[in-house]
Amino acid sequence: MRSSTFSERELDRIIEMAWEDRTPFEAITFQFQLKEQEVIEIMRKEMKPGSFKLWRKRVQGRVTKHKKLRDFENGRFKSYSQKQITGNKISKR
Template sequence: MMVFSEIDIDRIIEMAWEDRTTFEAIKFQFHINEQEVIEVMRRELKSCSFKRWRKRVQGRATKHEKLRSFDLGRFKCYRQKHISNNMISKSC
C-alpha cells in the first residue's frame, strides 16, 4: 500500500468522482491501478458515499479507456482549466 499526502488523497478522490477522468489517467499520475483507487475510496469516504460512488462508476464507459467510443487525447478536456498540484497540465 502506497502512502499519499492529504493533497494527493484529495486529488485521487476528486479524479475518481469525475465522470470523464479514467482510471488510466489516475494510474498515470499516481501509479495506482483501479483496485487501489477503490481501496483509497473505501478507506477515505463514508460508507454511504463509497457505495454511491461504486454504483456510479461500475461499468461506466467514461471511466475506462477501453470502453470509450471517443478519444479526448491524452487525459485532456478542452473545458477543464489548469488544476494546481496536478502533474498533468489540463490547460489548453
C-alpha cells in the same frame, strides 16, 4: 495499500479524479501509479460507507471511467448543445 505514502493533497486529488465521471482510471494510473483496485480501496477507506456505495454503483461499468470502453480516442468530449465560444473579449484581456 499505499495510501499512507501520499500526502493529504495528493489523496484529495486522487479522490477528486475518481469522483469525476469523465476522468478515466487510466489517468489516475498515469499520474499516481495506482491500479483501479487501489483507487477503489482508497475511496472505500476515505469515504463514508453510504457515499462509497453510491460512488461504486455509479462508476461500475461506466464507459467514461474506462478508457477501453470509450468511443473516442483523442480530445475531450463536447456536448452537441454546448455553445461555441468565438470572439470572446474577456479571454483576450
